[in-house]
Amino acid sequence: MPQKSAPSQAPAGLDPRRWKALIFISLAQLMVVVDATIVNIALPSAQVDLDISDGNRQWVITAYALAFGGLLLFGGRVADLWGRRRAFIIGLIGFALASALGGAAQNEAMLFAARALQGVFGAVSAPAALSLLTVLFTDPKERAKAFGIFGAIAGAGAAVGLLLGGFLTDYLDWRWTFFVNIPFAAVAAAGALAVIREPEEARNRSTLDVPGVILGTLGLVALVYGFSRAEQKDWTESVTVSMFVASAVLLVLFVIVESRVQSPLLPLRVVTDRNRGGAYLSLGLAMIAMFGLFLFLTYYLQIVRGYSPIKTGVAFMPMVVGMMVGSTQIGTRLVTRVPPRVLMVPGYLVAAVGMLLLTQLDLNTSYWGVVVPAQLLLGLGLGTAFMPGMSLATERVKPTDAGVASAMVNVSQQVGGAIGTALLNTIAASATTSYFTSHAAGATSQGEQALLQLDSMVHGYTEATWWAFGILLVSAVAAFVLIDSRGHQGPAVDADGKPVTDEPVPVMAH
Template identity: 50%
Template sequence: MSFRTSSSTRWWALIVLALTQLVVVLDGTIVNIALPQAQTELGLSDSQRQWVVTAYALAFGALLLLGGRIADYWGRKRTYVVGMIGFGAASAFGGLAQTGAELIIARGLQGAFAALLAPAALALLTVTFPSGRDRNTAFAVFGTVAGAGAAVGLVLGGVLTEFADWRWCLLVNLFFVAVGLVGAWLFLTESRAPGDNRYDWPGVVTVTLGLGGLVYGFSLAENGWGDPLTIGFLAVGVVLLALFVWIESRVAQPLLPLRIVTHSARGGAFLIQAVAGSVMIGATLYLTFHLQIVLGMSALWAGVASLPLPLATMVTAPFATKMLAKTGPRPLLIAGPLIVAAALLYLSRITADGAYAVEVLPALVVMGAGMGFIFVPLQNLALLGVAPHDAGAASATANSAMQIGGSIGLSVFTAVYAASLGGIDHGAVDAAALTSAYGATFVAAAVGMVVAAAIAIGLVRGRKTELMPTGDAAAVHVG
């Protein structure tokens, strides 16, 4: 149909794709606000509670590289449609879950289908807006929506939990799915990568199982770092990831070309992305618990009270962009993590009877500002010196680092939280013990951010002109 290629249709396609990016990002946070209510209704343990978040992030991050390859080889529109249908089905399953295990499985399925949706949407945006001013505008809109997704998820999750039920934090996705499918039929055009393309299945299996073993091993650490199961799963994860690297160095069409991650500055950027993900996904989850369980906020007000963090990031981003052009990425990637670390240390001083405006709000604002100084240069470094045919894999690697970092970080913070409580039954814990445990997770997160600054000092080296990419670059989703 001719209207598919019209100029106006391209902008309708942008709306559909931006809406897709929104739902993928907001689903990483929308359930956070609902977790206390879901935990009570389904009888989740603290360990199961963290897996409701971890399952989504782990499946999303581990399968993103494969999702990008499927979109390129099988067809981007086809992959988008299948991903959207599967995401809707998984959301419905989760919204109707009767046990904690069903909810965790549903969240993992959501993450798996999100791993199809996210790269397909980005690739479709790239071919719909191939060059020029329209391309810059389209990517600016797409990136803005991605940046706002976390904030939208917090507020929407609060509204739905407060005035409907926690289950609607999952069922609301059916609306987005319906809009996405109709929009795909009307406005999106099929495309795929040319040539003889083959899947790197050994790479897919080893990296997926390796990351899964690593994350599950960290999740078992709450039982003790010396526990045989903890050591066993961590060891299996490391061995499988080492095998993945060996496979990628030998196959003709690797899932992850090693040249993408062996570049010093780019590899450093991926490591910093992982640490930032651990804080944004892991540490902030315990903040929402503090707001609701200790301070007694409703789900709605907990969502609103969490907003200063993403809003401060969005406000800071334009200033960070201007500074990036003057200083290059290295100074920002040193200062940003240290700013976040300082905010986390301030947050670790929370008390059971402390006021939100005094003990929490200042830390959220400073933390959000610091994150702005981290995410802006990371988007540039992720594609530094990357050839056009590797841009999709580099973007997927950055996204994967964020999600996997969040999965591992949440598992580590849960272990720190459990160790701080000393094995006390959750129902018997008083507010003072909870705040002490939450504070310990924030200290652990602060240590991680100091490590991120050290990574920037050690790996992000070179003159400013050498650390700034030139020409068109694919967008990098950081939600």
């Protein structure tokens, strides 16, 4: 058996077009990640233009989040069953068409439908992109470089979205925050057609687990909607509570079904592996803190400091630089020399120090003295941690399960983002109200009340940032406790728990 593994690995590990493929895979990932924040900047203008009510405007964000988060596992399995290259290209074309519909929207219904369709096709293309990397790059050093670039883009894309969204909204029109996706998708799809060749042995020939698709999708949709509803309404509101209960029931049923069917949507071995489980958990926790950072720092810079949308985007560039350096220079250079845990734990701790700096924000905080150093530390730390985390999350899986393992990375990020936005926003709002109420007696004039309002907002942001700091510490602890010191626990195993030795399995060298 061992003699068979070397020849079968060669085509996947030595595909001469793999580095060109990385360019187009990364471009597609950038488009999906940028889209998560670019629309936030355009939302106020779109709301006025299409006469969207305050009560309905959140559906521009929620429609995308529900479709994307709910369908990720299905999208990942589709890539495994029907081909990652095919799923990748279909996802890109669909995303481009949905973006065109959004840019041409004449009313709120068209815009909401476009956002939901973007989520559907994003859920197909995102897992396919990451799983293509997993099966194309099997050499440890090359894999480290590829995941370093991919991880930097995944982390920095949100900040790039703020900059691009600000530029397009300020100088063109909010509709261009949708239209800009079309050239991204066209170039990535054309490149994929030309250079990506998926290893034939990585295809999964089993059948689709329909009960798993229904239970998993509905469970994730209920979970994401529960957090979205909690942010808009209240954590104890009846619909919010019923969504969380429904999600718990559906996901428990999902696990039961997956443990019994012959070809599960999500083979439980993918998540019960100690290292992969630790990677998913720590990445999800870090995303809670990261989404909180983008949310509150954007509010702080625009509302409190009066920055324009484009100036706000530029103000996030230190984090992008830190993320690129942490991922492509520190993570990539060291991940083949030391276990992932040795990079992930210090990475999350450095990011936590950056978050700690942001708890010191006040009405007149120096951008260069506090915000820039905080962003650099956050970028360096998260970039260093994300790169080995994303690699570990897809490492040692059977190639036929690469799509669904990649989808779990996206699920952890999406659910983490939903929790971060809802939980930290609630904490901030509560702290803001409490601070304003307790200090209102001292603000007699209109000017004093306006100043108190801003002061209360900043107090709310810093209270939530303390929580984000704590969550990053928990992320570091999760990585330390769950991920073993070697970073791997032997070869991948099949459904019966037997080692897989005759398939090309990416293994990191430590």
